[in-house]
Amino acid sequence: MKKIQDFNVYANHRLNSDTFILELKAPEKLPEIFPGQFAQLKINNHPQVFLRRPFSIHDVDYEKNTISFYIKIIGEGTRSLQKLNKKNSINAIYPLGNSFSLPKKINVLLVGGGTGVAPLLLLSKSLKNNNISPVILIGGRNKNDILQIKEFEKYCKVLITTEDGTLGEKGLVTQHSVFQTDKFSFKKIYTCGPELMMKAIGKFAKKNNIECEVSLENTMACGFGACLCCVVETREGNKCVCTEGPVFNIKDLKWQI
Amino acid sequence: MADLKIKIQKLELKNPVMTASGTFGYGEEYTDFFDISKLGGIIVKGITINPREGNPYPRMAETASGMLNAVGLQNKGVDYFIKNIYPEIKNYDTNIIVNINGSTIEEYIQVAEKINELDKIPAIELNISCPNVKEGGMAFGTNCSSAMAVTEAVRKVYSKTLIVKLSPNVTEITEIAKAVEEAGADSISLINTLLGMAINAETRKPVLSTITGGLSGPAVKPVALRMVWQVYNSVKIPVIGLGGIMNASDVIEFILAGASAIQVGTANFIDPQITVKIIDGIEEYLNKHKIDSITELIGALEV
Numbered sequence: 001m002k003k004i005q006d007f008n009v010y011a012n013h014r015l016n017s018d019t020f021i022l023e024l025k026a027p028e029k030l031p032e033i034f035p036g037q038f039a040q041l042k043i044n045n046h047p048q049v050f051l052r053r054p055f056s057i058h059d060v061d062y063e064k065n066t067i068s069f070y071i072k073i074i075g076e077g078t079r080s081l082q083k084l085n086k087k088n089s090i091n092a093i094y095p096l097g098n099s100f101s102l103p104k105k106i107n108v109l110l111v112g113g114g115t116g117v118a119p120l121l122l123l124s125k126s127l128k129n130n131n132i133s134p135v136i137l138i139g140g141r142n143k144n145d146i147l148q149i150k151e152f153e154k155y156c157k158v159l160i161t162t163e164d165g166t167l168g169e170k171g172l173v174t175q176h177s178v179f180q181t182d183k184f185s186f187k188k189i190y191t192c193g194p195e196l197m198m199k200a201i202g203k204f205a206k207k208n209n210i211e212c213e214v215s216l217e218n219t220m221a222c223g224f225g226a227c228l229c230c231v232v233e234t235r236e237g238n239k240c241v242c243t244e245g246p247v248f249n250i251k252d253l254k255w256q257i
Numbered sequence: 258m259a260d261l262k263i264k265i266q267k268l269e270l271k272n273p274v275m276t277a278s279g280t281f282g283y284g285e286e287y288t289d290f291f292d293i294s295k296l297g298g299i300i301v302k303g304i305t306i307n308p309r310e311g312n313p314y315p316r317m318a319e320t321a322s323g324m325l326n327a328v329g330l331q332n333k334g335v336d337y338f339i340k341n342i343y344p345e346i347k348n349y350d351t352n353i354i355v356n357i358n359g360s361t362i363e364e365y366i367q368v369a370e371k372i373n374e375l376d377k378i379p380a381i382e383l384n385i386s387c388p389n390v391k392e393g394g395m396a397f398g399t400n401c402s403s404a405m406a407v408t409e410a411v412r413k414v415y416s417k418t419l420i421v422k423l424s425p426n427v428t429e430i431t432e433i434a435k436a437v438e439e440a441g442a443d444s445i446s447l448i449n450t451l452l453g454m455a456i457n458a459e460t461r462k463p464v465l466s467t468i469t470g471g472l473s474g475p476a477v478k479p480v481a482l483r484m485v486w487q488v489y490n491s492v493k494i495p496v497i498g499l500g501g502i503m504n505a506s507d508v509i510e511f512i513l514a515g516a517s518a519i520q521v522g523t524a525n526f527i528d529p530q531i532t533v534k535i536i537d538g539i540e541e542y543l544n545k546h547k548i549d550s551i552t553e554l555i556g557a558l559e560v
Contacts, residue, residue: 001289002289002290003289004290004528004529004530042527042528047321047322048321049319050319050320050321050322050323050324050474050527051319051324051526051527052526052527093529218314218315219315219317219318219319220317221317221324221326221523221526222286222525222526222529223526224286224287224289224529225282225286226280226281226282226286226287226525226526226529227279227280227317227326227328227526228279228302228311228316228328228331229315229316229317229326229328230314230316230317231311231314231316231331232314233313233314237310238310238311238331
Protein backbone atom coordinates (compact mmCIF):
# COMPACT_ATOMS: atom_id res chain seq x y z
CA MET A 1 0.00 0.00 0.00
CA LYS A 2 1.26 3.45 -0.96
CA LYS A 3 1.73 5.96 1.84
CA ILE A 4 2.06 9.73 1.98
CA GLN A 5 3.99 10.91 5.04
CA ASP A 6 6.19 13.64 6.46
CA PHE A 7 9.70 12.38 7.18
CA ASN A 8 12.29 14.09 9.35
CA VAL A 9 15.74 14.55 7.86
CA TYR A 10 17.96 12.12 9.76
CA ALA A 11 21.22 12.78 7.93
CA ASN A 12 22.38 14.52 4.79
CA HIS A 13 25.98 13.91 3.86
CA ARG A 14 28.04 14.82 0.84
CA LEU A 15 29.85 12.09 -1.07
CA ASN A 16 31.57 14.49 -3.48
CA SER A 17 31.04 17.97 -4.92
CA ASP A 18 27.65 17.15 -6.38
CA THR A 19 26.40 13.88 -4.89
CA PHE A 20 24.91 13.26 -1.45
CA ILE A 21 23.04 10.72 0.63
CA LEU A 22 19.78 11.97 2.09
CA GLU A 23 18.55 9.79 4.95
CA LEU A 24 14.98 10.27 6.17
CA LYS A 25 13.32 8.99 9.31
CA ALA A 26 9.78 7.70 8.95
CA PRO A 27 7.06 8.87 11.37
CA GLU A 28 5.94 5.27 11.92
CA LYS A 29 7.19 1.76 11.30
CA LEU A 30 8.34 1.46 7.68
CA PRO A 31 6.46 -0.93 5.43
CA GLU A 32 8.54 -3.56 3.65
CA ILE A 33 10.37 -1.88 0.78
CA PHE A 34 11.62 -3.91 -2.18
CA PRO A 35 14.75 -3.19 -4.23
CA GLY A 36 13.97 -1.03 -7.27
CA GLN A 37 11.08 0.83 -5.64
CA PHE A 38 11.12 4.60 -5.45
CA ALA A 39 9.66 7.59 -3.61
CA GLN A 40 8.25 10.91 -4.81
CA LEU A 41 9.75 13.69 -2.71
CA LYS A 42 8.04 17.07 -2.36
CA ILE A 43 10.30 20.07 -2.78
CA ASN A 44 9.09 22.83 -0.50
CA ASN A 45 8.89 26.53 -1.19
CA HIS A 46 10.78 26.57 -4.43
CA PRO A 47 9.15 28.73 -7.12
CA GLN A 48 10.78 26.88 -10.02
CA VAL A 49 9.99 23.38 -8.78
CA PHE A 50 6.33 22.54 -9.26
CA LEU A 51 6.20 18.75 -9.31
CA ARG A 52 7.57 16.14 -6.92
CA ARG A 53 10.89 14.49 -7.76
CA PRO A 54 11.20 10.71 -8.03
CA PHE A 55 14.21 8.96 -6.46
CA SER A 56 15.14 5.29 -6.20
CA ILE A 57 15.36 4.00 -2.66
CA HIS A 58 19.08 3.44 -2.06
CA ASP A 59 18.92 1.80 1.34
CA VAL A 60 16.49 0.96 4.14
CA ASP A 61 17.30 0.61 7.82
CA TYR A 62 14.35 -1.02 9.57
CA GLU A 63 16.01 -0.64 13.00
CA LYS A 64 16.56 3.11 12.72
CA ASN A 65 13.35 3.31 10.65
CA THR A 66 15.07 5.29 7.91
CA ILE A 67 15.22 5.24 4.13
CA SER A 68 18.04 6.84 2.17
CA PHE A 69 18.47 8.26 -1.28
CA TYR A 70 21.58 8.63 -3.45
CA ILE A 71 21.12 12.01 -5.14
CA LYS A 72 23.20 14.00 -7.62
CA ILE A 73 22.60 17.73 -7.99
CA ILE A 74 21.19 18.19 -11.49
CA GLY A 75 18.74 21.08 -11.19
CA GLU A 76 16.88 23.24 -8.72
CA GLY A 77 14.96 20.38 -7.12
CA THR A 78 18.03 18.34 -6.23
CA ARG A 79 19.91 21.50 -5.19
CA SER A 80 17.13 22.29 -2.77
CA LEU A 81 17.25 18.76 -1.31
CA GLN A 82 21.01 19.06 -0.79
CA LYS A 83 20.39 22.02 1.53
CA LEU A 84 18.10 20.09 3.89
CA ASN A 85 19.31 19.54 7.44
CA LYS A 86 18.15 17.76 10.59
CA LYS A 87 15.75 20.55 11.47
CA ASN A 88 13.80 20.00 8.24
CA SER A 89 11.03 17.62 7.31
CA ILE A 90 10.02 16.48 3.87
CA ASN A 91 6.90 14.88 2.45
CA ALA A 92 7.24 11.59 0.58
CA ILE A 93 4.90 9.28 -1.31
CA TYR A 94 6.28 5.74 -1.15
CA PRO A 95 6.95 2.90 -1.78
CA LEU A 96 6.17 3.24 -5.48
CA GLY A 97 6.66 0.96 -8.46
CA ASN A 98 7.57 -2.68 -8.90
CA SER A 99 10.90 -4.20 -7.93
CA PHE A 100 13.77 -6.26 -9.28
CA SER A 101 12.98 -9.97 -9.28
CA LEU A 102 15.06 -12.01 -6.88
CA PRO A 103 16.27 -15.23 -8.50
CA LYS A 104 17.11 -18.62 -7.07
CA LYS A 105 20.76 -19.22 -6.36
CA ILE A 106 22.53 -18.19 -9.57
CA ASN A 107 25.43 -15.92 -10.46
CA VAL A 108 24.24 -12.39 -11.03
CA LEU A 109 25.95 -9.24 -12.26
CA LEU A 110 24.82 -5.75 -11.31
CA VAL A 111 25.87 -2.86 -13.56
CA GLY A 112 25.50 0.72 -12.39
CA GLY A 113 26.49 3.79 -14.38
CA GLY A 114 26.71 7.18 -12.63
CA THR A 115 23.68 7.76 -10.40
CA GLY A 116 22.33 4.45 -11.73
CA VAL A 117 23.97 2.78 -8.73
CA ALA A 118 21.18 4.29 -6.59
CA PRO A 119 18.77 1.31 -6.56
CA LEU A 120 21.53 -1.30 -6.69
CA LEU A 121 22.63 -1.08 -3.04
CA LEU A 122 19.26 -2.25 -1.70
CA LEU A 123 19.26 -4.90 -4.44
CA SER A 124 22.74 -6.09 -3.39
CA LYS A 125 21.58 -6.34 0.20
CA SER A 126 18.45 -8.32 -0.76
CA LEU A 127 20.46 -10.67 -2.96
CA LYS A 128 22.93 -11.25 -0.14
CA ASN A 129 20.03 -11.97 2.23
CA ASN A 130 18.87 -14.54 -0.33
CA ASN A 131 22.27 -16.25 -0.19
CA ILE A 132 23.41 -14.87 -3.52
CA SER A 133 26.77 -13.12 -3.65
CA PRO A 134 26.47 -10.62 -6.45
CA VAL A 135 29.22 -8.93 -8.43
CA ILE A 136 28.69 -5.25 -9.18
CA LEU A 137 30.36 -3.28 -11.95
CA ILE A 138 30.31 0.46 -11.28
CA GLY A 139 31.20 2.90 -14.03
CA GLY A 140 31.83 6.64 -14.12
CA ARG A 141 33.72 9.33 -15.97
CA ASN A 142 36.51 9.47 -13.40
CA LYS A 143 37.37 8.27 -9.87
CA ASN A 144 35.29 11.05 -8.26
CA ASP A 145 32.16 9.47 -9.74
CA ILE A 146 32.80 6.10 -8.11
CA LEU A 147 31.05 6.31 -4.75
CA GLN A 148 29.69 4.12 -1.95
CA ILE A 149 32.33 1.44 -2.61
CA LYS A 150 32.55 0.47 1.08
CA GLU A 151 28.77 0.09 1.26
CA PHE A 152 28.67 -2.12 -1.83
CA GLU A 153 31.59 -4.21 -0.55
CA LYS A 154 29.42 -5.33 2.39
CA TYR A 155 27.31 -7.36 -0.04
CA CYS A 156 29.20 -7.63 -3.35
CA LYS A 157 32.43 -8.09 -5.13
CA VAL A 158 33.04 -4.65 -6.68
CA LEU A 159 34.48 -4.03 -10.17
CA ILE A 160 35.16 -0.54 -11.45
CA THR A 161 35.59 1.26 -14.78
CA THR A 162 36.33 4.92 -15.39
CA GLU A 163 36.41 6.64 -18.76
CA ASP A 164 39.72 8.33 -17.94
CA GLY A 165 41.25 5.33 -16.19
CA THR A 166 41.73 7.07 -12.82
CA LEU A 167 40.17 4.09 -11.04
CA GLY A 168 39.64 0.49 -12.16
CA GLU A 169 39.75 -0.43 -15.81
CA LYS A 170 39.87 2.37 -18.35
CA GLY A 171 36.96 2.78 -20.75
CA LEU A 172 33.20 2.58 -20.91
CA VAL A 173 31.31 0.25 -18.60
CA THR A 174 30.48 -2.03 -21.50
CA GLN A 175 34.18 -2.38 -22.40
CA HIS A 176 35.05 -3.92 -19.02
CA SER A 177 36.81 -7.28 -19.22
CA VAL A 178 33.95 -8.92 -17.31
CA PHE A 179 32.02 -8.85 -20.60
CA GLN A 180 34.54 -11.07 -22.42
CA THR A 181 32.09 -13.72 -23.52
CA ASP A 182 34.38 -16.72 -23.14
CA LYS A 183 34.69 -16.01 -19.41
CA PHE A 184 31.21 -14.61 -18.75
CA SER A 185 29.50 -16.89 -16.24
CA PHE A 186 26.59 -14.78 -15.00
CA LYS A 187 23.05 -15.97 -15.57
CA LYS A 188 21.36 -12.65 -14.96
CA ILE A 189 22.22 -8.94 -15.27
CA TYR A 190 20.52 -6.08 -13.42
CA THR A 191 21.35 -2.61 -14.68
CA CYS A 192 20.55 1.02 -14.06
CA GLY A 193 22.19 4.08 -15.57
CA PRO A 194 22.23 6.19 -18.72
CA GLU A 195 19.88 4.82 -21.40
CA LEU A 196 22.69 4.27 -23.93
CA MET A 197 24.59 2.22 -21.37
CA MET A 198 21.54 0.14 -20.46
CA LYS A 199 20.83 -0.48 -24.14
CA ALA A 200 24.42 -1.63 -24.70
CA ILE A 201 24.18 -3.99 -21.72
CA GLY A 202 20.78 -5.15 -22.96
CA LYS A 203 22.23 -5.85 -26.39
CA PHE A 204 25.00 -7.96 -24.84
CA ALA A 205 22.46 -9.85 -22.73
CA LYS A 206 20.13 -10.47 -25.65
CA LYS A 207 22.96 -11.69 -27.90
CA ASN A 208 24.21 -14.07 -25.22
CA ASN A 209 20.76 -15.17 -24.10
CA ILE A 210 21.13 -13.86 -20.56
CA GLU A 211 18.22 -12.54 -18.47
CA CYS A 212 18.44 -8.77 -18.07
CA GLU A 213 16.40 -6.35 -15.96
CA VAL A 214 16.70 -2.59 -16.35
CA SER A 215 15.44 0.23 -14.14
CA LEU A 216 14.08 3.19 -16.12
CA GLU A 217 13.68 6.80 -15.02
CA ASN A 218 11.18 8.40 -17.40
CA THR A 219 9.91 11.83 -16.40
CA MET A 220 6.62 11.63 -14.55
CA ALA A 221 4.15 13.98 -12.90
CA CYS A 222 2.39 11.82 -10.29
CA GLY A 223 4.33 8.59 -9.71
CA PHE A 224 1.26 6.44 -9.03
CA GLY A 225 -0.36 5.78 -12.39
CA ALA A 226 -2.73 8.71 -12.74
CA CYS A 227 -1.05 11.08 -15.22
CA LEU A 228 0.10 8.50 -17.80
CA CYS A 229 3.11 10.69 -18.69
CA CYS A 230 5.98 8.28 -18.01
CA VAL A 231 5.09 5.53 -20.48
CA VAL A 232 7.55 3.20 -22.17
CA GLU A 233 6.72 1.15 -25.25
CA THR A 234 6.46 -2.54 -24.46
CA ARG A 235 5.37 -5.61 -26.41
CA GLU A 236 1.99 -5.22 -24.68
CA GLY A 237 1.60 -1.53 -25.53
CA ASN A 238 2.50 1.56 -23.52
CA LYS A 239 3.13 0.91 -19.85
CA CYS A 240 3.61 3.37 -17.00
CA VAL A 241 7.18 3.33 -15.69
CA CYS A 242 5.83 4.42 -12.28
CA THR A 243 3.41 1.54 -11.67
CA GLU A 244 4.34 -1.24 -14.10
CA GLY A 245 8.05 -0.34 -13.78
CA PRO A 246 10.50 1.14 -13.08
CA VAL A 247 12.02 -2.33 -13.53
CA PHE A 248 11.47 -4.06 -16.86
CA ASN A 249 12.84 -7.24 -18.35
CA ILE A 250 14.45 -6.24 -21.67
CA LYS A 251 12.42 -9.02 -23.36
CA ASP A 252 9.31 -6.93 -22.76
CA LEU A 253 10.66 -3.62 -24.07
CA LYS A 254 10.61 -2.61 -27.71
CA TRP A 255 14.20 -1.46 -27.65
CA GLN A 256 15.99 -1.57 -31.00
CA ILE A 257 18.98 -3.56 -29.76
CA MET B 258 -22.63 23.55 9.94
CA ALA B 259 -22.40 24.99 6.49
CA ASP B 260 -24.14 23.19 3.66
CA LEU B 261 -21.80 22.18 0.85
CA LYS B 262 -24.41 20.47 -1.34
CA ILE B 263 -24.69 21.59 -4.94
CA LYS B 264 -26.96 20.72 -7.84
CA ILE B 265 -25.95 20.74 -11.48
CA GLN B 266 -29.44 20.41 -12.96
CA LYS B 267 -30.46 16.82 -11.99
CA LEU B 268 -26.99 15.94 -10.75
CA GLU B 269 -26.63 16.19 -6.97
CA LEU B 270 -23.18 16.65 -5.46
CA LYS B 271 -22.41 16.33 -1.73
CA ASN B 272 -19.88 19.11 -2.20
CA PRO B 273 -18.63 21.14 -5.16
CA VAL B 274 -15.26 19.37 -5.40
CA MET B 275 -14.74 16.99 -8.32
CA THR B 276 -11.54 15.69 -9.87
CA ALA B 277 -10.61 16.64 -13.43
CA SER B 278 -10.42 14.06 -16.18
CA GLY B 279 -6.93 12.75 -16.86
CA THR B 280 -5.64 13.62 -13.42
CA PHE B 281 -7.43 11.02 -11.31
CA GLY B 282 -7.33 7.85 -13.39
CA TYR B 283 -10.51 5.90 -12.64
CA GLY B 284 -10.39 6.82 -8.95
CA GLU B 285 -8.72 3.60 -7.84
CA GLU B 286 -5.24 5.11 -8.22
CA TYR B 287 -6.12 7.28 -5.19
CA THR B 288 -7.81 4.84 -2.83
CA ASP B 289 -4.58 4.24 -0.88
CA PHE B 290 -4.50 7.95 -0.05
CA PHE B 291 -8.06 8.75 1.04
CA ASP B 292 -11.71 7.70 0.89
CA ILE B 293 -12.71 8.86 -2.58
CA SER B 294 -16.38 8.71 -1.59
CA LYS B 295 -15.79 12.06 0.11
CA LEU B 296 -15.64 13.73 -3.30
CA GLY B 297 -18.53 15.53 -4.97
CA GLY B 298 -17.61 13.68 -8.14
CA ILE B 299 -14.90 11.98 -10.12
CA ILE B 300 -14.49 12.66 -13.83
CA VAL B 301 -12.68 9.59 -15.09
CA LYS B 302 -9.92 9.53 -17.69
CA GLY B 303 -11.17 10.30 -21.21
CA ILE B 304 -12.69 7.34 -23.04
CA THR B 305 -12.90 6.66 -26.78
CA ILE B 306 -14.78 4.08 -28.84
CA ASN B 307 -11.59 2.16 -29.69
CA PRO B 308 -8.47 1.65 -27.56
CA ARG B 309 -5.82 4.36 -28.00
CA GLU B 310 -2.10 4.04 -27.28
CA GLY B 311 -1.72 7.80 -26.86
CA ASN B 312 1.30 9.80 -27.96
CA PRO B 313 4.95 8.69 -27.78
CA TYR B 314 7.12 9.56 -24.77
CA PRO B 315 8.08 12.25 -23.70
CA ARG B 316 4.61 13.43 -22.81
CA MET B 317 5.30 15.86 -20.00
CA ALA B 318 7.30 19.02 -19.32
CA GLU B 319 7.40 20.88 -16.04
CA THR B 320 6.96 24.64 -16.50
CA ALA B 321 6.85 27.65 -14.19
CA SER B 322 3.95 26.95 -11.80
CA GLY B 323 2.55 24.29 -14.06
CA MET B 324 3.13 21.52 -16.53
CA LEU B 325 2.54 20.62 -20.15
CA ASN B 326 1.13 17.25 -21.09
CA ALA B 327 0.67 15.46 -24.36
CA VAL B 328 -0.77 12.15 -23.24
CA GLY B 329 -3.17 11.94 -26.18
CA LEU B 330 -6.13 10.13 -24.62
CA GLN B 331 -4.42 6.82 -23.90
CA ASN B 332 -7.20 4.46 -22.86
CA LYS B 333 -8.43 0.92 -23.47
CA GLY B 334 -11.71 1.89 -25.12
CA VAL B 335 -15.31 2.08 -23.94
CA ASP B 336 -16.00 -1.68 -24.01
CA TYR B 337 -13.00 -2.39 -21.76
CA PHE B 338 -14.21 0.35 -19.41
CA ILE B 339 -17.70 -1.13 -19.20
CA LYS B 340 -16.50 -4.69 -18.70
CA ASN B 341 -13.47 -4.22 -16.43
CA ILE B 342 -13.44 -0.81 -14.78
CA TYR B 343 -17.08 0.13 -14.27
CA PRO B 344 -17.84 -2.90 -12.03
CA GLU B 345 -14.92 -1.94 -9.78
CA ILE B 346 -15.86 1.71 -9.32
CA LYS B 347 -19.65 1.85 -9.65
CA ASN B 348 -20.35 1.42 -5.95
CA TYR B 349 -18.30 4.31 -4.65
CA ASP B 350 -20.60 6.79 -2.94
CA THR B 351 -19.79 9.65 -5.30
CA ASN B 352 -20.75 10.74 -8.80
CA ILE B 353 -18.68 8.87 -11.36
CA ILE B 354 -18.78 10.96 -14.51
CA VAL B 355 -17.34 9.68 -17.79
CA ASN B 356 -15.34 12.00 -20.02
CA ILE B 357 -16.03 11.00 -23.62
CA ASN B 358 -14.03 11.70 -26.76
CA GLY B 359 -14.13 11.02 -30.46
CA SER B 360 -12.46 11.69 -33.80
CA THR B 361 -15.86 12.01 -35.46
CA ILE B 362 -19.38 12.89 -34.32
CA GLU B 363 -20.33 9.27 -34.94
CA GLU B 364 -17.69 8.08 -32.45
CA TYR B 365 -18.95 10.50 -29.76
CA ILE B 366 -22.47 9.16 -30.32
CA GLN B 367 -21.35 5.53 -30.06
CA VAL B 368 -19.55 6.11 -26.75
CA ALA B 369 -22.43 8.19 -25.33
CA GLU B 370 -24.98 5.51 -26.23
CA LYS B 371 -22.99 2.84 -24.42
CA ILE B 372 -22.41 4.99 -21.31
CA ASN B 373 -26.10 5.93 -21.25
CA GLU B 374 -26.87 2.29 -20.39
CA LEU B 375 -24.81 2.35 -17.17
CA ASP B 376 -27.05 2.91 -14.13
CA LYS B 377 -24.36 4.27 -11.84
CA ILE B 378 -23.02 6.88 -14.25
CA PRO B 379 -25.23 9.97 -13.74
CA ALA B 380 -23.47 12.24 -16.23
CA ILE B 381 -20.98 12.52 -19.05
CA GLU B 382 -18.49 15.22 -19.80
CA LEU B 383 -18.27 15.74 -23.54
CA ASN B 384 -14.64 16.55 -24.26
CA ILE B 385 -14.48 18.82 -27.29
CA SER B 386 -11.28 20.40 -26.10
CA CYS B 387 -8.43 17.88 -25.98
CA PRO B 388 -5.42 19.62 -27.56
CA ASN B 389 -3.36 16.44 -27.88
CA VAL B 390 -5.10 14.40 -30.57
CA LYS B 391 -4.67 14.79 -34.30
CA GLU B 392 -8.33 14.31 -35.18
CA GLY B 393 -11.40 15.50 -33.33
CA GLY B 394 -10.84 16.73 -29.77
CA MET B 395 -10.16 20.43 -29.72
CA ALA B 396 -11.14 20.80 -33.39
CA PHE B 397 -14.78 20.39 -32.31
CA GLY B 398 -14.51 22.90 -29.51
CA THR B 399 -12.89 25.82 -31.30
CA ASN B 400 -15.69 26.45 -33.76
CA CYS B 401 -19.33 27.27 -32.89
CA SER B 402 -20.99 25.18 -35.59
CA SER B 403 -19.00 22.00 -34.88
CA ALA B 404 -19.36 22.45 -31.09
CA MET B 405 -23.09 22.78 -31.61
CA ALA B 406 -23.28 19.82 -34.00
CA VAL B 407 -21.50 17.37 -31.70
CA THR B 408 -23.44 18.53 -28.63
CA GLU B 409 -26.78 18.22 -30.45
CA ALA B 410 -25.90 14.76 -31.73
CA VAL B 411 -24.90 13.46 -28.29
CA ARG B 412 -27.91 15.16 -26.65
CA LYS B 413 -30.21 13.06 -28.87
CA VAL B 414 -28.80 9.77 -27.56
CA TYR B 415 -27.88 10.71 -24.00
CA SER B 416 -30.69 11.25 -21.51
CA LYS B 417 -28.79 12.04 -18.29
CA THR B 418 -26.74 15.10 -17.34
CA LEU B 419 -24.65 16.32 -20.26
CA ILE B 420 -21.66 18.50 -19.39
CA VAL B 421 -19.64 19.98 -22.26
CA LYS B 422 -15.96 20.74 -21.58
CA LEU B 423 -14.70 23.77 -23.42
CA SER B 424 -11.30 24.71 -24.75
CA PRO B 425 -9.72 28.03 -23.78
CA ASN B 426 -7.90 28.11 -27.13
CA VAL B 427 -10.57 30.24 -28.80
CA THR B 428 -11.07 33.89 -29.66
CA GLU B 429 -14.46 34.28 -27.95
CA ILE B 430 -15.32 31.69 -25.29
CA THR B 431 -18.85 33.06 -24.74
CA GLU B 432 -19.87 32.32 -28.34
CA ILE B 433 -18.91 28.65 -27.96
CA ALA B 434 -20.65 28.50 -24.59
CA LYS B 435 -23.87 29.90 -26.01
CA ALA B 436 -23.69 27.47 -28.93
CA VAL B 437 -23.46 24.38 -26.72
CA GLU B 438 -26.18 25.71 -24.41
CA GLU B 439 -28.47 26.12 -27.38
CA ALA B 440 -27.55 22.60 -28.54
CA GLY B 441 -28.87 21.12 -25.29
CA ALA B 442 -25.94 20.96 -22.84
CA ASP B 443 -27.00 20.79 -19.18
CA SER B 444 -23.77 22.33 -17.96
CA ILE B 445 -20.44 23.66 -19.19
CA SER B 446 -17.06 22.85 -17.68
CA LEU B 447 -14.03 24.99 -18.42
CA ILE B 448 -11.15 25.30 -18.98
CA ASN B 449 -9.34 22.42 -20.62
CA THR B 450 -5.59 22.99 -21.02
CA LEU B 451 -4.06 25.92 -22.86
CA LEU B 452 -1.98 25.01 -25.89
CA GLY B 453 1.70 25.58 -25.16
CA MET B 454 5.17 24.26 -25.81
CA ALA B 455 8.56 23.75 -24.18
CA ILE B 456 12.01 23.80 -25.78
CA ASN B 457 15.33 22.40 -24.57
CA ALA B 458 17.88 25.13 -25.30
CA GLU B 459 20.82 22.72 -25.02
CA THR B 460 19.56 20.26 -27.60
CA ARG B 461 17.51 22.79 -29.64
CA LYS B 462 14.70 20.25 -29.59
CA PRO B 463 11.11 20.39 -28.32
CA VAL B 464 10.65 18.67 -24.95
CA LEU B 465 7.40 16.94 -25.94
CA SER B 466 7.21 14.28 -28.66
CA THR B 467 4.24 16.15 -30.10
CA ILE B 468 6.05 19.55 -29.95
CA THR B 469 2.97 21.25 -28.47
CA GLY B 470 0.93 20.16 -25.45
CA GLY B 471 -1.64 21.30 -22.93
CA LEU B 472 -0.64 23.67 -20.11
CA SER B 473 -2.21 23.18 -16.68
CA GLY B 474 -1.54 24.12 -13.07
CA PRO B 475 -1.66 27.45 -11.22
CA ALA B 476 -0.06 29.20 -14.22
CA VAL B 477 -3.44 29.02 -16.02
CA LYS B 478 -5.71 29.99 -13.11
CA PRO B 479 -6.19 33.67 -13.98
CA VAL B 480 -7.20 32.74 -17.53
CA ALA B 481 -9.61 30.11 -16.22
CA LEU B 482 -11.19 32.51 -13.72
CA ARG B 483 -11.69 35.13 -16.41
CA MET B 484 -13.35 32.62 -18.75
CA VAL B 485 -15.60 31.18 -16.03
CA TRP B 486 -16.75 34.69 -15.18
CA GLN B 487 -17.41 35.54 -18.85
CA VAL B 488 -19.31 32.32 -19.49
CA TYR B 489 -21.33 32.61 -16.26
CA ASN B 490 -22.48 36.01 -17.47
CA SER B 491 -23.50 34.78 -20.89
CA VAL B 492 -25.37 31.48 -20.33
CA LYS B 493 -28.13 30.24 -18.01
CA ILE B 494 -26.88 26.67 -17.45
CA PRO B 495 -24.55 25.95 -14.51
CA VAL B 496 -20.82 26.36 -15.01
CA ILE B 497 -18.17 24.03 -13.61
CA GLY B 498 -14.83 25.77 -13.14
CA LEU B 499 -11.35 24.31 -13.39
CA GLY B 500 -7.84 25.45 -14.10
CA GLY B 501 -5.00 25.58 -11.62
CA ILE B 502 -6.97 25.06 -8.40
CA MET B 503 -4.54 24.29 -5.57
CA ASN B 504 -6.49 25.19 -2.40
CA ALA B 505 -9.86 26.16 -0.91
CA SER B 506 -9.33 29.85 -1.54
CA ASP B 507 -8.93 29.13 -5.26
CA VAL B 508 -12.25 27.27 -5.16
CA ILE B 509 -14.05 30.17 -3.50
CA GLU B 510 -12.66 32.48 -6.20
CA PHE B 511 -14.06 30.24 -8.96
CA ILE B 512 -17.44 30.06 -7.25
CA LEU B 513 -17.56 33.83 -6.81
CA ALA B 514 -16.77 34.14 -10.53
CA GLY B 515 -19.83 32.02 -11.27
CA ALA B 516 -18.90 28.35 -10.98
CA SER B 517 -21.50 26.09 -9.35
CA ALA B 518 -18.89 23.38 -8.83
CA ILE B 519 -15.21 22.95 -9.56
CA GLN B 520 -12.67 20.35 -10.60
CA VAL B 521 -9.21 19.85 -9.16
CA GLY B 522 -6.69 18.60 -11.71
CA THR B 523 -2.93 18.93 -11.72
CA ALA B 524 -2.80 19.52 -7.94
CA ASN B 525 -3.74 15.84 -7.44
CA PHE B 526 -0.33 14.84 -8.82
CA ILE B 527 1.55 16.83 -6.21
CA ASP B 528 -0.68 16.10 -3.25
CA PRO B 529 -2.99 13.11 -3.80
CA GLN B 530 -4.94 14.12 -0.66
CA ILE B 531 -5.43 17.72 -1.78
CA THR B 532 -9.16 17.36 -2.53
CA VAL B 533 -10.02 16.35 1.06
CA LYS B 534 -8.03 19.31 2.37
CA ILE B 535 -9.87 21.57 -0.06
CA ILE B 536 -13.30 20.27 1.04
CA ASP B 537 -12.37 20.95 4.70
CA GLY B 538 -11.05 24.38 3.73
CA ILE B 539 -14.29 25.34 1.97
CA GLU B 540 -16.27 24.37 5.05
CA GLU B 541 -13.96 26.46 7.25
CA TYR B 542 -14.38 29.44 4.93
CA LEU B 543 -18.17 29.17 5.05
CA ASN B 544 -18.21 28.86 8.83
CA LYS B 545 -15.80 31.75 9.27
CA HIS B 546 -17.92 33.99 7.03
CA LYS B 547 -21.18 32.69 8.53
CA ILE B 548 -22.51 31.50 5.19
CA ASP B 549 -25.18 28.78 5.46
CA SER B 550 -24.87 27.32 1.98
CA ILE B 551 -22.16 27.32 -0.65
CA THR B 552 -24.86 28.14 -3.22
CA GLU B 553 -25.05 31.68 -1.81
CA LEU B 554 -21.59 32.34 -3.21
CA ILE B 555 -22.22 31.32 -6.81
CA GLY B 556 -21.55 34.39 -8.95
CA ALA B 557 -21.46 36.58 -5.85
CA LEU B 558 -18.50 38.56 -7.12
CA GLU B 559 -18.92 42.19 -6.12
CA VAL B 560 -17.93 44.51 -8.95
